[in-house]
Amino acid sequence: MTGHFYGVGLGPGDPELITLKAARLIAAADVLAYHAGVGKQSHARRIAAGLIPATAVEEELRYPVTTGRTEHPGGYAGAMAEFYEESAARLATHLEAGLTVVLLAEGDPLFYGSFMYMHDRLADRFPTEIVPGVPAFAAATAAVAAPLVRQTDVLTILPGTLPEAELARRLADTDGAIIMKLGRTFPAVRSALAQAGRLEHALYVERASMPEQRWLPVADVDPASVPYFSLIVVPGDSLHQEPTGRRGDAQPAPVERPAAELLVVGLGPGPDGWITPEATAALSEVDHVVGYAAYVNRVPQRAGLTRHASGNTVELERARLALDLALRGERVAVVSGGDAGVFGMASAVHEAADDPAYDGVTIRVLPGLTAVQAVASRAGAPIGADFAVVSLSDRLKPWPVVERRLRAVAEADLVLAIYNPASRSRTDQIVLAQKLLLEHRSADTIVVVGRDVGRQEESLVVTTLAELDPGTIDMKCLLIVGASSTRRTASGGVWTPRFVD
Structure with a gap:
């Protein structure tokens, strides 16, 4: 019969904040284990000192390194992983002997603590219970x-x-x-x-x-x-407190605001290095940033900046919010990935601004690098000649319209960039688009698939229209389907000649 393993939270430091259950388990433990820093006494043991029975076996688990350098071949992570394995083995010896083991944890055992690493290694082998503690x-x-x-x-x-x-x-x-x-x-x-x-x-x-x-x-x-x-x-x-002044204090002079203006800023497709200096300068001066959360999160936070993040399908609502702020004289930027004018927020802002209520707002769009440019540059020069851009999303237009446009592009023998090729709820469109294009293009037409281009997970695949696997395509992809003249170089690059035979 194996012993029981307990992870016992001791609270933040005051022994009087130890729970009654924790105190009972400590007093009855066969083995008491606790972590200790390099060259330091264990804080966990200090907190529980008055409860530790004289009969208990004590296991001090001393870290080999904290924030210092280590000679371990696996570096800090390797040294700590080895330490946790050795510590778990020490405790397992007692548990296999049928003893009750209590591992003391400062604060709460599962809140930024080391107990969880022992739990990972022992809980599936021995009966385990966690006793919560007051967090710091x-x-x-x-x-x-x-x-x-x-x-x-x-x-x-x-x-x-x-x-x-x-x-x-x-x-x-x-x-x-x-x-x-x-x-x-x-x-x-x-x-x-x-x-x-x-x-x-x-x-x-x-x-x-x-x-x-x-x-x-x-x-x-x-x-x-x-x-x-x-x-x-x-x-x-503190987030909601307004500055207050004593009665009789001089009031600040009103701030003169420029005429109502709304900036719509393209952030490029990913890396900070692909944001234009113009966009960076504009974002450093506005008081409000409005946009889809993933894009708002790319704008550095600074004093005086208020962020208005929202979901991905409320373009008109966020556009109206930004316009309302601009009408009040606030300095506002709506942010969008890539170029705001290419399947981005610029069109939504102009649609919302068509309301006469916003006639007093000037809209200024700052361009950004597009996703198709980013993917094309990685491949070589596939859009070096005439090309078209189509989104396969049918959220804002019916699918027959998409099919009609794809057919027209295919018949015109244009290079085709495909945005929004698939999503979790849209998996059929890319299959239908491939079938339609094969009716007008040869099976060996070159296709470039760029995924997360510019980000750490970036990948680029060059295939053919017939060999394209729709099951590998999702919302993170952008496709470039070549024209009949699109070629591959000896080194694997893709390019489309500027001339037409």
Whole structure:
């Protein structure tokens, strides 16, 4: 008969915050295990010291490395993976002997803790139970006595190890926030808070619930003094608070706004390097960015910028929101992937602006690199001559219209770029398009399939119209179907001559 394995949360540091269940299990344990840092005493053992029975066997699991360098051939990840395997083997020996093993965990066992790695390795072999603990952020929130979130507020818990731009974006997009894992990350975290406009109300809490506990505004913290046992509380109320002035204070002069103008900005198909300098400069000056969430997320967060992200099928609603903001004199940009004028938001904005209510808004479209240009450049020069662009999506036009246009392009012997070839709900159109094109083009017509071009997962496949496998095509793909004159080079490049025989 095997023993039982318990992951027991101890809370943030104050022994009085240990739950009754955790205390009972610790007092009855045959084996007590706990992690310890390099050259340090175990904080988990310190918290539970008064409950550990003299009869218990203690297993100290000392990390081989924390943030320092390691000579392990697998680097930090390899050293830690080996450590967890060895630790699990040590605990398994006791469990196989039928002993009760309690692994102590600071805070909650499954909240940024090491217990989960033991759980991954032991839970499928031995009876396992997890006892939750008070997380550090709950103690920190109590220390500052600031309501973290109310009613429908959204709470986001963020590691300070995130890239600064990503951290700033997420801080701007949430109500309340907790930022963990500070220490050396503190300067970048502070900068991200400033960029998100959340620095003023952010509170730094150190060693929450412990005798050395202290808290102060993040803006007042000396970065050199920040230990690992610290976090930042960003109350949800701070997002909605307006600056207040005492009665009799001088009021700021009204800000002169330019005539109502709305920018529609193409971000290019992926990498930051493909965004034009004009677009970058414009986005650095606006107060509001409106768009599909995936595109809004590509705009760096900074102080004073408000983001309005929405789903992928509400183009007119987001266009009207942007127009309304512009009418109020706000500086607004609607963002779109690729070029905003190619199956993008520019058309939706002009459609919404056709309402006389928006006659006072000037619309300015800033061009962007298109997906077809990106894929073509990777292949060589397949669109070096006349070409057409068609979207297979039938969400805004009936499929017979798409078929009629595909047939006209095929009969005209034009190179064809196909946007939106398939999605999870549209898998038949690419099959029908292939069949239709084969009625007018030879089976060996060259086809280029670009997937996620410009991103880390980028792939490019050159095939033929007959050998194209529709089952491999999805929304991340763009296809270029060659004309009869399109050729391949000896090195595998694809090009279409500018001349016609």
